[in-house]
Amino acid sequence: MTDVQSPKLFISYSWSTQEHEQWVMALATELRESGVDVILDKWDLKDGHDSIQFMESMVTDESVTKVIMVSDKIYAQKADGRAGGVGTETQIISAKVYEKAKQDKFVAVVAEKEDGKACLPTFYGKRKYIDLSEADDYAKNFEMLLRWVFDKPLHVKPEVGALPAFLSDSTAVNLGTSAALRRALDAVKQGKPFAAGAVDEYFRAVSQGFEKIRIEKENGKEFDDQLIESIEAFIPYRNEIVSLVVAIAQYDSPPSMNNKIHRFLESLLPYADRPAHVNQYRESDFDNFKFLINEIFLYVLAIFLKYEKFESAQILLSTPYYIHERTSNGQSGVFGYSVFYEYVRTLDYRNQRLRLGRLSLAADLLKDRSQSSDLDFNHLMQADLILFLRGTQTGERWFPNTLLYANRSYGPFEIFARSMSQKYFDSVKTLIGVADKRELGALLLNYKGPQSQLPRWQFDSFNPEILVGYDMIGTRP
Incomplete structure (x- = not known):
């Protein structure tokens, strides 16, 4: 795997209001969590240090490869009036911007609009900016900002997805669901009328994206190694699913959400069997799907039990799941929840091949993987006991x-x-x-x-x- 070096980025902004400062702090935190070495005065300017010298050094320091100007109305006014620290910074920045026609160190991030027009300093002109002022487009434009930070040009970018996984040459997958997740989470938490549609959109994206984790056998590579890589690469998306189901359980979601979740789980089931176009296969070829489908179902039930949504849990347990066609036996119809458990033979093979001596690799994986979720392993065991x-x-x-x-x-x-x-x-x-x-x-x-x-x-x-x-x-x- 090729490591991507963390770029160093300085944020220039105005102390306009307390709310704006908190917004900038949240943006800086989100960037750091995505692999960016962010420099922010609130973190890096020590008591007694010269704030003007600090700002100047950050703008001119060659080790600082990126500078973003978080521009709201106050920032634009101070920049145009050369007032305060913002005025000092933008004097230096404007000179650097004009220094060469094609510069890639500075970009404006719009945090506020006035009458539909972006609040920007006059010197910035008609250069491209990144708009984070609209909640509905935040996820998409934040990814655009990260691509600029990491020098991943838009015209060659892969599908929109979680960062920083797709910036490396790793086996990580990109389902392109982050924007849909943000819309769904915001809609659920704010009780918006389109929440059910947003949730449906996200679940559909995950279900369709599931195809991307289908294992293509590689010469010279053990299949069980590929299986482990596949299910490990899915962890960010499992956590996405968990975060959305937790939000649905925590907030006053309508009963229709239960149906959305049921249909989503149902849509994953065909992946545990061979696709119609595949004639030569082994049952173990789909073991990554079998493990993940079981894990997702277990997490959903565990969440409903944790938040005492017993009616929602009852729907999962008692409502049959329809599968249009089970290709291995030609049968279609409805099945009980046990269809979410299938034996993962490859894990036993791995246990023997590597002489691990484990009683159950499936149990080990479920326990180890729970550490990266917001759900305690006891809740998974509780759900497993109910199912049993x-x-x-x-x-x-x-x-x-x-x-x-x-x-x-x-x-x-x-x-x-x-x-x-x-x-x-x-x-x-x-x-x-x-x-x-x-x-x-x-x-x-x-x-x-x-x-x-x-x-x-x-x-x-x-x-x-x-x-x-x-x-x-x-x-x-």
């Missing part, structure tokens, strides 16, 4: 990979601990598919004795009775 218990009750086949780690848990998961309240348990019991505590007790008996239906990883397993805190359930109103 309900599956035993309703005939759905579900193998709870994450519960390999549940033998290290010494108490019930959160929703079961709260089920000490009978009222709370009345909401939780429908997820498992039992009518009352007595029926849950009968279900738990299946996991005891020599005929136990409990999953095992060699000698390791878990105790469902402890994880649901059975003795304490319903002991309070």
